[in-house]
Amino acid sequence: MQTGTLCLGLLTDGPKSGYTIKQLLSGPLNQIYNLSFGSIYPALNKLMDEKYVTCKQHAQDKKPDKKVYTITKKGTSYFEEVLLKEALEYLRSGTYGDQIKSEFLMMLLFSKFMPPETTNLIIDERVLHMRQILNLVEYEGPTSDQDDTRSMRSSAEGLFIRGLMTEVLKTSLNYIEQNRKKLNVK
Amino acid sequence: MQTGTLCLGLLTDGPKSGYTIKQLLSGPLNQIYNLSFGSIYPALNKLMDEKYVTCKQHAQDKKPDKKVYTITKKGTSYFEEVLLKEALEYLRSGTYGDQIKSEFLMMLLFSKFMPPETTNLIIDERVLHMRQILNLVEYEGPTSDQDDTRSMRSSAEGLFIRGLMTEVLKTSLNYIEQNRKKLNVK
DNA sequence: CAAGATCTATATCATATTGATATATGTATT
DNA sequence: AATACATATATCAATATGATATAGATCTTG
Numbered sequence: 001m002q003t004g005t006l007c008l009g010l011l012t013d014g015p016k017s018g019y020t021i022k023q024l025l026s027g028p029l030n031q032i033y034n035l036s037f038g039s040i041y042p043a044l045n046k047l048m049d050e051k052y053v054t055c056k057q058h059a060q061d062k063k064p065d066k067k068v069y070t071i072t073k074k075g076t077s078y079f080e081e082v083l084l085k086e087a088l089e090y091l092r093s094g095t096y097g098d099q100i101k102s103e104f105l106m107m108l109l110f111s112k113f114m115p116p117e118t119t120n121l122i123i124d125e126r127v128l129h130m131r132q133i134l135n136l137v138e139y140e141g142p143t144s145d146q147d148d149t150r151s152m153r154s155s156a157e158g159l160f161i162r163g164l165m166t167e168v169l170k171t172s173l174n175y176i177e178q179n180r181k182k183l184n185v186k
Numbered sequence: 187m188q189t190g191t192l193c194l195g196l197l198t199d200g201p202k203s204g205y206t207i208k209q210l211l212s213g214p215l216n217q218i219y220n221l222s223f224g225s226i227y228p229a230l231n232k233l234m235d236e237k238y239v240t241c242k243q244h245a246q247d248k249k250p251d252k253k254v255y256t257i258t259k260k261g262t263s264y265f266e267e268v269l270l271k272e273a274l275e276y277l278r279s280g281t282y283g284d285q286i287k288s289e290f291l292m293m294l295l296f297s298k299f300m301p302p303e304t305t306n307l308i309i310d311e312r313v314l315h316m317r318q319i320l321n322l323v324e325y326e327g328p329t330s331d332q333d334d335t336r337s338m339r340s341s342a343e344g345l346f347i348r349g350l351m352t353e354v355l356k357t358s359l360n361y362i363e364q365n366r367k368k369l370n371v372k
Numbered sequence: 373c374a375a376g377a378t379c380t381a382t383a384t385c386a387t388a389t390t391g392a393t394a395t396a397t398g399t400a401t402t
Numbered sequence: 403a404a405t406a407c408a409t410a411t412a413t414c415a416a417t418a419t420g421a422t423a424t425a426g427a428t429c430t431t432g
Contacts, residue, residue: 001289003417009296019381030283032291036419041383066381080299087293087304096315097216099390101285103187105218105350107273109343110195113266118273129282157295160369164291164361171357175350183346189388205410222390227412252410285419 001086003035003043008052008071008079013151015056015070018044020148027136028149031165044069052078108183116184123180127173134169137162187272189221189229194238194265197257199337201242204230204253206334213322214335217351230255238264294369302370309366313359320355323348 010021018040025034044067047053052075058066071079090096104126111119140153152158196207204226211220230253233239238261244252257265276282290312297305326339338344 001292006292009292009299012296012299017381018383023380029295031286032288032295034283034285034287037382038384038420039418042417083293083296083299084301084304087300087308090289090293091304091307091311096290096312097220097319098290099220099285099287100217101220102218103276104282104284105347106187106192106195107269107276109215109218109338109347110198110269111343112341113195113198113269114273115270118270118277121277122273125277126282133283152295155298156368157297160365161291161295163365164358167357167361168354171353172350175353179346179349182342203410204412223411224391224413225389228388 001090002082003039004047004052005079005082005086006033006035007040007043007069008047008075009083011053011069011071012076012079014148015068016148017066017068019066024148024152028152028162030133031137031169032161047075050078051075111183119184123176123183127176130169130173130176134166134173137165137169187276188268189225190233190238191265191268191272192219192221193226193229193255194233194257194261195269197239197255198262198265200334201254201256202334203255210334210338214338214348216319217323217355218347233261236264237261297369305370309362309369313362316355316359316362320352320359323351323355 007021010016010024016024018037021040021044022035022037025032044053044055047069048055051072053069053071056068056070058068104122107114107122108119153162193207196202196210202210204223207226207230208221208223211218230239230241233255234241237258239255239257242254242256244254290308293300293308294305339348
């Protein structure tokens with residue numbers, strides 16, 4: 001999926017800044033898709049050029065201007081068109097796998113070349129990290145006014161994806177804690 | 187993890203060609219780490235320059251020469267050194283998450299903008315794909331002579347990772363099949 | 373309470389990676 | 403016989419990363 005399409009898609013759910021999009025991808029969507037600022041900002045500028053979004057500079061007292069992007073009517077119809085095009089392209093390509101780079105698992109694969117205490121530290125930190133993500137994904141508490149995760153948390157799609165992430169994270173955590181002793185001596 | 191480090195690590199388990207490394211990453215390691223040829227070949231050439239690997243050209247009848255890379259003594263000690271360095275760097279950085287781009291989940295998030303039949307097709311194909319990966323990961327049958335997955339399949343690390351992948355894949359498959367009806371109106 | 377760290381916010385850029393394409397032959401399918 | 407797919411390496415334009423710069427706000431901790 002093109003980065004522009006993705007940004008446009010997130011903007012269908014309400015105006016957002018580049019920083020907010022990054023926060024979404026690093027936060028509630030972190031198990032789904034990551035992008036760096038270096039991809040997001042140029043993509044938003046391109047969407048501006050093509051009139052698929054408009055931008056309001058929110059001068060904030062003392063903070064740098066927040067550029068809030070809003071999807072236009074043209075942008076919405078373009079999004080629906082290009083999403084379908086990319087979906088059909090995806091189906092045609094036959095490559096249904098995700099793009100994954102798990103430094104964690106790769107290091108575990110090579111763990112016999114590391115001191116056991118390093119491996120144990122890596123696993124400990126990963127377990128803590130996964131528990132944090134699980135909290136983030138499972139969180140059902142109140143949502144504030146300008147909460148960009150609201151629809152993620154209430155729509156059928158959001159609930160489905162959150163449910164999947166929850167199950168997968170719990171399974172992983174459980175497996176790692178039950179089986180880590182098989183990896184390292186002690 | 188640097189691509190060179192990763193290639194070197196895979197070579198500690200026996201000589202391999204670039205094509206074989208790609209096969210490993212696309213096959214049994216596909217849920218762990220992916221790299222394109224455009225990353226693998228230059229990395230191997232660099233490892234050659236630095237004398238961390240040697241290369242034997244296997245002239246195959248009519249097929250293009252297969253360049254089989256073997257890790258050197260220098261390469262092995264370099265690998266252990268750099269792996270530890272990168273592991274400590276990883277721990278220090280505090281970013282324990284994986285790099286994930288799931289076009290599948292992103293499209294599901296946007297599924298209300300697609301015709302239901304497209305969403306259903308995408309899910310159907312994904313389920314088939316996951317079942318194929320599960321078969322690949324779970325496979326316990328006989329291994330041939332030049333099977334590059336042998337150690338992946340018998341070492342403690344390999345078993346741990348395969349077990350984790352199996353559990354996660356089964357959980358995902360189960361969840362998707364149980365809950366997909368909540369996504370699309372029939 | 374001051375110093376240091378972290379957060380909000382955008383931007384840039386050298387380096388790394390992807391994904392497509394080229395080349396060449398073998399094997400399997402239709 | 404033709405088409406598709408597998409083996410095998412290589413290149414490269416377009417894209418993405420990850421680090422760095424900038425700058426004020428807010429949180430934290432000895």
